[in-house]
Amino acid sequence: MTEYKAFRVELADKIAHVQINRPEKLNAMNADFWKEIIDIFQWADETDEVRVVVLSGAGKHFSAGIDLALLAQAASHLGKDVGRNARALRKTILQLQGSFNAVDRCSKPVLAAIQGYCIGGGIDLISACDMRYCSADAQFSIKEIDMGMAADVGTLQRLPRLIGDGIMRELAYTGRNVNAEEAQRIGLVNSVYADHAALFDGVMELARQIAAKSPIAIRGTKEMIGYARDHRVEDGLEYIATWNAAMLQSADLQAAMMAHMSKKTPEFAD
Amino acid sequence: MTEYKAFRVELADKIAHVQINRPEKLNAMNADFWKEIIDIFQWADETDEVRVVVLSGAGKHFSAGIDLALLAQAASHLGKDVGRNARALRKTILQLQGSFNAVDRCSKPVLAAIQGYCIGGGIDLISACDMRYCSADAQFSIKEIDMGMAADVGTLQRLPRLIGDGIMRELAYTGRNVNAEEAQRIGLVNSVYADHAALFDGVMELARQIAAKSPIAIRGTKEMIGYARDHRVEDGLEYIATWNAAMLQSADLQAAMMAHMSKKTPEFAD
Amino acid sequence: MTEYKAFRVELADKIAHVQINRPEKLNAMNADFWKEIIDIFQWADETDEVRVVVLSGAGKHFSAGIDLALLAQAASHLGKDVGRNARALRKTILQLQGSFNAVDRCSKPVLAAIQGYCIGGGIDLISACDMRYCSADAQFSIKEIDMGMAADVGTLQRLPRLIGDGIMRELAYTGRNVNAEEAQRIGLVNSVYADHAALFDGVMELARQIAAKSPIAIRGTKEMIGYARDHRVEDGLEYIATWNAAMLQSADLQAAMMAHMSKKTPEFAD
């Protein structure tokens, strides 16, 4: 397993556990973070042995968002010509977005386990995951508004598809805190666990369930739900028909059928 | 009224009651089912006397999903050339989808009344209805994942628009059961009734209310909500403007107005 | 401040309070209403001093919807040729839609404070606002169905994006009343206040919080959430990157940063 500076990554029982590992900095997202997350999720995407990814943060908090030192550094590179500055800033933003697109496009389900603060860039990050779970002490906030800027690495694009439009706007305009109970009520997280240990155990148990399914079936299911987000129903129907034209010829279908009839648990190749 | 093998269909008081009628097979969807449902909903669409459709299942359960014998039969038709198999499978999937598209495109509101198991293809089917209501004993499950396949007759395309994206993915990846209470909380059903009788009475009462409205107005309302699902707000606005340019010249508007002023209940032609 | 016939408009502390002011007519929407609302929201859009808009109704009720006299008048202008009538009706509907599009497109957040009846055109109107709040006595109804027509000034296009699709259809087909508690549960309003005074105070407090943020950041945030409604995630990401390429060169970002470090409250120019 590769060593990372901003993350700790482990693979066991088909589950990759990706942990942001800068607890002394509240897991703030520094330059290493933005670069390494691409490599990690590309590895998870391409490694057949990885069937599910659990994303968490080390220490008391999930993440305090982007490291302000990074922002200050970007600002210091700006020159005199507004047009060329714009060209450079646009490229930088697109690169940062690319880091979370790698999470969104990973072909394996990504489950976020969130404790303590999840702020600013933290919201952008969990919005790019498949599902979100938190402990009772979690606090969420779209903090960018208090930095004098519109969030630009994914929150304003992905979160409105996860929670209600009306509450989305309230949170984005005010930057106010959302606690665990409200987070579940508005659909931001699927379940709330009593404490950090229960959260981790609960999410790992879910991950194990998913890892036991046919990877061909999970892959297709994720692709289709992602596709549905940005396409018409009829386009989605045509796409799954074309997709399954190949995938229904896989051995997994037969293995599942036979296991079903013999009341056994099927085993699927990676 | 035509006789069907997999269904029982009745028309009374402007309401078509379409009941899946294979209770001894848990209303599993066999070849007759997939073929007849197209004819039935085309009839409902074209028959002016039908103003609302109530869809239910005979017996203890709504439906156990696709008949596995049907899947096995499809598999047995496959030959040696992967490409030609893919061509055949794609056509078969598109045909099955067509059966539920007939429900989705029916110009009259379709209310699903769901008791007991609603599994696999059952979820695909109710996702294509306008509204869903259930009794307290209902159990929902996206069971396809346990057959080693991605669901391909509509669940993954239509359901993410009905329930939250995060819970959608959890249900699709795990195939776990959802009970009546959770189904209402996540928006899968509108209301839960105590038992089968209360469910049927409640849904029929709603159907009667809708059947009493102007069929021209109900038709336009359904068209517009369906259109909104896959089009931009501005396109939807332009479309209703063009639509109502004709429909506001209908006599129903005047009938409703006069009834409103005289505090009477208006009567509308089919 | 301009004088209006159907509205009362005040600007204080960066907050424009726009009040429908025909309480004796239950704030029914007459010809003045439809014309003046365009001017008012264009003014709010273009006036830098306006940072937030609060929309309310004078008296016991928010609004009873379109003035039926106006509908009757439109009908009286119709001639003998169905085609030319359609041309005229289509133009009229597009004009009415334009009045609420002015609300939707206003670049400043619009908060609706709703008490009593909010019926028919009232639903169309609040669907075009950013957020909705109500008092415990509020009653909502998509009343158009009882006028023998499909709603055509925005409800059927915008509301399905705010509340669940299943409950949306039930409300649109039946026209039944929704009370404050249900309105919150289905996502139609963000919060419910005990009475009219608490409602007004609560919404004004929220408005003050938003007015204190960077107007550049609020503007960008609103643009992006609106954009997300009708565009793909990837298009939205590209759009915010291009937008922020200019906006991150604004002084507001630095002002916010410095205030953040010195634990002070930043002041932003209009």
Next chain:
Amino acid sequence: MTEYKAFRVELADKIAHVQINRPEKLNAMNADFWKEIIDIFQWADETDEVRVVVLSGAGKHFSAGIDLALLAQAASHLGKDVGRNARALRKTILQLQGSFNAVDRCSKPVLAAIQGYCIGGGIDLISACDMRYCSADAQFSIKEIDMGMAADVGTLQRLPRLIGDGIMRELAYTGRNVNAEEAQRIGLVNSVYADHAALFDGVMELARQIAAKSPIAIRGTKEMIGYARDHRVEDGLEYIATWNAAMLQSADLQAAMMAHMSKKTPEFAD
């Protein structure tokens, strides 16, 4: 081979020749025509032995367009209520469009061979074909404008994608004649032949060439070009990748490769 009233259909050497066969009526499109064309193209779509379709008109002219008697009959069915008339007219138009959609959606290439007049509905029809060829005496005209109506069975939707937008509008607003030479210059037809015999021979020769290719490859190529018409480049790329994931496992690829290396002509199964 089924017998048709408005068509003559022959299948030889993998080529289906579909000929409009009402020469004494200038191949005007009557009720039989609109119904039978659906059956014919569904047959062509589903019959593996058919690899290409050639569409032509018997006699001196390709087609004079819709039979005016049919229009008159539709008009005679209209009643007093404008709204219900609109509902009926809309359904009729959608049905007529469905006839030409069957041509557009046929999975085999359709080549139109056009001589003499091709007017009104004739243009709608050839716009739904893959390629168009004509003899030197051909005359094209979007005649609907002179019937006091906007063309509504496909010309205004498909033709702007085939010829330049500027010339499209001139032809649609004026209804003027276009001769063979101009038709080729603006991209309406691919080639002009000297006379009817040369036209038929030329188109059949092309059809034979296409019929000799791998039907799996031709099918995929047509699907992708059709998909490109209404989808983004990136969506098209993803779609062909998913499609070819199955199709490249077909034996046709190997057969073609081996024939290529041994300089022979490959033979492909249907």
Next chain:
Amino acid sequence: MTEYKAFRVELADKIAHVQINRPEKLNAMNADFWKEIIDIFQWADETDEVRVVVLSGAGKHFSAGIDLALLAQAASHLGKDVGRNARALRKTILQLQGSFNAVDRCSKPVLAAIQGYCIGGGIDLISACDMRYCSADAQFSIKEIDMGMAADVGTLQRLPRLIGDGIMRELAYTGRNVNAEEAQRIGLVNSVYADHAALFDGVMELARQIAAKSPIAIRGTKEMIGYARDHRVEDGLEYIATWNAAMLQSADLQAAMMAHMSKKTPEFAD
């Protein structure tokens, strides 16, 4: 007829002749131009007597594009904050675009008659017209590239749909001159006339032909071709079906039919 500063407008025989009237400035587009063109095309849109619009330029040239004094003035309004400058510039550009959107959205066909120079903003303007015709001395150039800017009032959005993509890019990157002959070959203009007089006579003759058609039919035809530009074929088909559901109940259809049978020229109401 209203008097304008930058235009001369005449209405005769159902044809509105709109002439840019600053020949001593090569018809450069000043502040009056951008404001008045909106009023003029709104008037043309709403005035039933206007059935066609001919757009031309007084003097030797069609137009030299935007008045550079106007650009300089806009620049002089910029302040110190890049973000607020961007907000102001974006609004200005959207306003200028609005002027040509008024041309594009006018419900009557707009024919451009072009002589001499048609440069920069001139190209943006004619791209928003329905059809373009020129005299042999015409010279076209996408001149914005030589002003150090990307064209932002419509050329880069509308022109790629009128001429080939490859030649579009060459013209936009180099700003080179295109003469009348090449303009016709690449589809930028429909026809070339020998001189200014022949151009004007030819375009007026076309306008007269169009003005004699049913205004209901012309209106629908323009709406549909415009709709096809930005929508899918299937959406366009559904839209025309809904549109014609009303319009086929117009008297124009019967008038045209009866005229057709009696070989007379029909007369249509405005």
Next chain:
Amino acid sequence: MTEYKAFRVELADKIAHVQINRPEKLNAMNADFWKEIIDIFQWADETDEVRVVVLSGAGKHFSAGIDLALLAQAASHLGKDVGRNARALRKTILQLQGSFNAVDRCSKPVLAAIQGYCIGGGIDLISACDMRYCSADAQFSIKEIDMGMAADVGTLQRLPRLIGDGIMRELAYTGRNVNAEEAQRIGLVNSVYADHAALFDGVMELARQIAAKSPIAIRGTKEMIGYARDHRVEDGLEYIATWNAAMLQSADLQAAMMAHMSKKTPEFAD
């Protein structure tokens, strides 16, 4: 300058000349080719000194398309499970597409200079360039159809936007040769040059003209034309307004203005 195995790359006078350099293999596209082209175009995209790219092929021919050895190698990696093969093939196709997407997304104009054969993958490649120019001996062919497959690296997605739809289908179904003269007539190339030397000189002269323009203006122009290909006119207008809100604050605009007034040639920074 980095050394490449399949290419020769030179940078002089702001123009990057990228030459496929396997003349002894007719510039067939091997594994090195597909990998290196990504690096090269990423370098061109990110290197400010590169303002234009010229793409050509060494020797007598532009390119014979994909190296068949590469296809054979991909086939040899396939295993027994159709589903897992499909997963692997889909990934491979997406990677190959990525190589030409790098050309399409390069922010600098790419001019293709084509001599001799341009076949199969060669067509996919030039379809991803901005403009195409050829010598009189050029021969184009969509050869994939003769390999028993639908082209899957871009031709079927990008080419229908460059040439007429009708001729596109003929070429894709038959795989027939297109010579230089026809290539220009159908819009595949912009100009034809007498021989290889004239072609190179002509394309370099065009490249020099483009390299002398403001790079900020060229960048914006390319972005907008690319955006127009897949977006609506109104979306494109909004996008350029947002883009130019920053870019019009660049010094290039003033430099161009002042040069224009003083009749000098402006100099622009990279």
